[in-house]
Amino acid sequence: MLSPEETLAIEAEMPRYPDRRAVCIDALKIVQQQRGWVSDEALADVAAFLQLPQAELEGVATFYNMIFRQPTGQHVILLCDSVSCWIMGYERLRRHFAERLGIAPGQTSADGRFTLLPNVCLGDCDHAPVMMIDNAHYRDLDPPRLDAILSSYPS
Numbered sequence: 001m002l003s004p005e006e007t008l009a010i011e012a013e014m015p016r017y018p019d020r021r022a023v024c025i026d027a028l029k030i031v032q033q034q035r036g037w038v039s040d041e042a043l044a045d046v047a048a049f050l051q052l053p054q055a056e057l058e059g060v061a062t063f064y065n066m067i068f069r070q071p072t073g074q075h076v077i078l079l080c081d082s083v084s085c086w087i088m089g090y091e092r093l094r095r096h097f098a099e100r101l102g103i104a105p106g107q108t109s110a111d112g113r114f115t116l117l118p119n120v121c122l123g124d125c126d127h128a129p130v131m132m133i134d135n136a137h138y139r140d141l142d143p144p145r146l147d148a149i150l151s152s153y154p155s
Contacts, residue, residue, distance in 0.1 A: 002049055028057075028067050036068070036071065038069055072115040075134055087128070088129050093143070097116055101114055114153075133153065
């Protein structure tokens, strides 16, 4: 069941769209912001609230890579794996994540702090390699800078 806060937030978005079905991406983001991810049950609740077939909303949720359909860590790291980032050191950073956090792309650290996800492009090729943690964007990365950034995130 959607919480009263989630319902109010979704309803607040509705005037921006031509019909209630069109608010589906924002509704999924609202649920994810509250819960950390969108479970099957939450997806069913959003579909019912928006009067959408659940399969249609599932298609939307799985199309957008920023809608998380599995539990994530406290902080989600999107590591760009575009051609520019590969050329400028993606593989070195991926190895560093494995050494420092014990995770590969698609995994969550044992302490639940970080989930590492590959991302096709973060749009900052001239400062590759790049990543995002939650909503913060980091560029011109190397292992020492990565360590400093990771250390700034509380456990």
